[in-house]
Amino acid sequence: MTASARNENPAPLSRFVLPIAGLIGLGLCIGGLLVLVDPKGGQHLLAWFYDLLGNHSGADQLVNGQGDQLLAKIVLAIIALGVGVGGIWLLFIGVGWLVSLLQPKWRDRILPWVFVGPALALLAVYLVYPAAGTIWRSFFDNQGAFTLQNYATLTSPDFVEILRNNLIWLVVATAGSVFLGLVIAGLFDRIRREALAKTFIFLPLAISLIGASVIWSFMYAWQPATQPQIGLLNAVIVGVGGQPITWLTTNPLNIFAEIVIMIWLQTGFAMVVLSAAIKGVSTEVIEAARLDGASERQLFFGVIVPIIRGSIITVATTIAIAVLKIFDIVYALTGGRFGDDVVAVRMFHELFQFFNDGRAAALATVLFIAVLPVMYVNLHNFRRQAVEG
Amino acid sequence: MTATAQPVAKEVGRVKAWRPPIFQNLWVRIAVVAICLLWTIPTLGLLVTSIRNPLLIANSGWWTSLLNPFAPDQWTLANYQQVLNNAGMGNAFLNSLIVTIPATVIPITIAAFAAYAFAWIPFRGRSILFTIVVALLVVPIQMSLIPILKIYSGAGLYGTFLGIWLAHTGFGLPLAIFLLYNFMSQLPRDLFESAAIDGASALQTFIRIVLPLSVPALGAFAIFQFLWVWNDLLVALTFLGPATELRVMPTALFAMLGTYGGQWQLLTAGAFITMLLPLIVFLVLQRAFVRGILAGSVK
Numbered sequence: 287m288t289a290s291a292r293n294e295n296p297a298p299l300s301r302f303v304l305p306i307a308g309l310i311g312l313g314l315c316i317g318g319l320l321v322l323v324d325p326k327g328g329q330h331l332l333a334w335f336y337d338l339l340g341n342h343s344g345a346d347q348l349v350n351g352q353g354d355q356l357l358a359k360i361v362l363a364i365i366a367l368g369v370g371v372g373g374i375w376l377l378f379i380g381v382g383w384l385v386s387l388l389q390p391k392w393r394d395r396i397l398p399w400v401f402v403g404p405a406l407a408l409l410a411v412y413l414v415y416p417a418a419g420t421i422w423r424s425f426f427d428n429q430g431a432f433t434l435q436n437y438a439t440l441t442s443p444d445f446v447e448i449l450r451n452n453l454i455w456l457v458v459a460t461a462g463s464v465f466l467g468l469v470i471a472g473l474f475d476r477i478r479r480e481a482l483a484k485t486f487i488f489l490p491l492a493i494s495l496i497g498a499s500v501i502w503s504f505m506y507a508w509q510p511a512t513q514p515q516i517g518l519l520n521a522v523i524v525g526v527g528g529q530p531i532t533w534l535t536t537n538p539l540n541i542f543a544e545i546v547i548m549i550w551l552q553t554g555f556a557m558v559v560l561s562a563a564i565k566g567v568s569t570e571v572i573e574a575a576r577l578d579g580a581s582e583r584q585l586f587f588g589v590i591v592p593i594i595r596g597s598i599i600t601v602a603t604t605i606a607i608a609v610l611k612i613f614d615i616v617y618a619l620t621g622g623r624f625g626d627d628v629v630a631v632r633m634f635h636e637l638f639q640f641f642n643d644g645r646a647a648a649l650a651t652v653l654f655i656a657v658l659p660v661m662y663v664n665l666h667n668f669r670r671q672a673v674e675g
Numbered sequence: 676m677t678a679t680a681q682p683v684a685k686e687v688g689r690v691k692a693w694r695p696p697i698f699q700n701l702w703v704r705i706a707v708v709a710i711c712l713l714w715t716i717p718t719l720g721l722l723v724t725s726i727r728n729p730l731l732i733a734n735s736g737w738w739t740s741l742l743n744p745f746a747p748d749q750w751t752l753a754n755y756q757q758v759l760n761n762a763g764m765g766n767a768f769l770n771s772l773i774v775t776i777p778a779t780v781i782p783i784t785i786a787a788f789a790a791y792a793f794a795w796i797p798f799r800g801r802s803i804l805f806t807i808v809v810a811l812l813v814v815p816i817q818m819s820l821i822p823i824l825k826i827y828s829g830a831g832l833y834g835t836f837l838g839i840w841l842a843h844t845g846f847g848l849p850l851a852i853f854l855l856y857n858f859m860s861q862l863p864r865d866l867f868e869s870a871a872i873d874g875a876s877a878l879q880t881f882i883r884i885v886l887p888l889s890v891p892a893l894g895a896f897a898i899f900q901f902l903w904v905w906n907d908l909l910v911a912l913t914f915l916g917p918a919t920e921l922r923v924m925p926t927a928l929f930a931m932l933g934t935y936g937g938q939w940q941l942l943t944a945g946a947f948i949t950m951l952l953p954l955i956v957f958l959v960l961q962r963a964f965v966r967g968i969l970a971g972s973v974k
Contacts, residue, residue, distance in 0.1 A: 363776065375784070492956070494928075496949070504717075614909070646821060
């Protein structure tokens with residue numbers, strides 16, 4: 287394509303330099319793609335390079351999975367960055383340049399599609415097509431016959447418990463995070479070192495769910511009553527004369543023990559958004575409420591909270607969507623074996639342990655249906671914003 | 676829902692509007708300190724345990740070391756040494772870097788171009804396509820796993836870095852496009868009109884005007900995506916698979932839970948290694964992170 291375009295434009299030097307540079311870039315990208323598609327591409331490329339330098343033993347080691355494996359991985363990552371970023375720029379600039387050669391009428395029609403094309407293609411492949419495919423798959427059994435059985439089994443006691451657990455998660459984890467975030471935001475607003483204090487609450491947000499699970503499984507650690515407790519919670523309980531509790535294996539306590547981890551992580555998010563909202567409440571309103579004799583608590587819950595209602599709903603929906611898909615905490619701590627299973631964990635087990643894709647698809651679809659109201663509200667707000675804007 | 680979050684963002688950094696009559700009330704201060712302590716204790720326990728002598732860990736709580744910090748033979752870095760070498764955490768750290776960097780940079784590049792077109796270049800079908808992007812914001816990742824897994828096993832992408840880069844790119848795009856669109860569409864119209872008068876093409880306008888001005892939004896999303904990919908367990912488990920040499924930090928830590936369950940000195944050291952980079956990124960770039968959150972996080 288580039289070559290034919292060049293032939294049509296016999297003109298100054300720069301007209302040649304750019305297309306030639308583009309062609310070289312295109313060649314590099316295609317070469318890079320070939321390396322990337324090869325599962326051992328990094329090793330093969332590096333081995334080829336070693337052969338070129340005469341280091342044949344090093345090359346053999348690489349291909350056999352020994353030697354400079356690390357270097358091979360780094361080479362691969364650099365190529366990925368080069369192709370991923372350079373290739374995309376080349377595509378946009380190259381095709382953009384080609385399109386600019388067209389008549390203005392065609393140019394203006396095609397150019398936007400060049401810009402949104404790669405994004406739309408990826409969205410189609412990774413989200414739109416799979417979503418449709420998953421819904422479709424949920425109506426078939428492993429032999430490929432149409433069935434409603436995948437959904438029918440969701441009413442069995444096993445699955446009712448899972449759905450109930452997800453509902454407990456949804457309500458308790460969301461309400462807990464939002465309430466604590468709100469109270470902490472209101473409280474911290476009254477002190478001088480606010481930013482510093484907020485950092486402590488906010489910090490867990492950087493920690494992975496699995497990291498948090500390890501942190502808290504240590505908090506929940508259990509030893510027989512005859513031995514010293516190394517988990518802080520049981521140490522406190524034994525310290526005040528109680529019996530150590532197996533937090534993570536006692537049902538339904540374990541569900542709440544796991545929810546605490548999520549609240550610990552998400553409160554910081556709620557606090558940040560709600561704190562900004564609280565600061566947005568106008569001073570006049572607050573002064574007026576004070577003049578009317580409102581106590582500080584009445585002022586906060588009676589005046590400020592209703593004003594920032596919109597932000598509270600935003601935070602609650604965002605956290606609810608994250609909670610709905612909860613996977614890592616349950617999967618890592620118990621695997622859902624102690625009556626604490628949830629939809630996403632069960633789906634993973636259906637997929638990789640029982641090889642029951644149809645039921646896994648049905649479970650995913652349940653999550654999808656649960657977020658549909660949020661999707662509707664999002665679209666509604668977006669439309670309204672677009673009309674107003 | 677993000678429409679409601681938007682006006683909020685503009686209030687960041689404003690002078691405190693809500694000053695109570697008795698500023699710095701003692702009880703409030705005590706409560707604040709108590710809450711901060713409560714929130715920090717779990718992480719502190721992890722950190723202390725990771726540098727304690729393993730012989731002590733099984734017999735006494737980590738707090739006993741804090742109460743008596745100068746007792747001999749109490750502290751050690753051997754746990755980290757063991758985790759990095761024997762438990763494969765060193766390899767996993769590098770794998771995580773290799774997965775995370777392209778999986779952060781590539782979606783930003785693609786999304787920036789798309790967001791610019793959605794915001795400033797009129798074309799047929801623009802509004803319906805952007806509506807689809809908004810709709811995709813909340814689609815659970817679980818909806819994608821089964822069909823993508825099928826495609827990957829057919830195309831030989833299962834268990835490859837290319838496969839996970841592309842997956843993270845696809846999953847991160849809706850939020851990236853949405854955030855960047857929100858930012859870019861707020862740029863003043865005059866900029867684009869004067870650029871057009873100067874004869875700049877759409878591409879030149881994008882490179883010379885839109886990109887430099889969008890650095891705050893690009894940075895905010897970069898932090899999001901970095902943390903999301905670095906901390907992700909599900910996508911890595913699903914598309915990289917269980918192979919030891921392909922483990923990233925979260926999958927390696929998960930494997931440690933199975934292999935070293937009860938060996939707290941190793942689990943805590945491993946967990947702290949997985950948290951190290953996100954915590955540094957977070958502490959250094961906290962402001963940009965907060966800005967990103969306030970610009971509407973829906974994921």
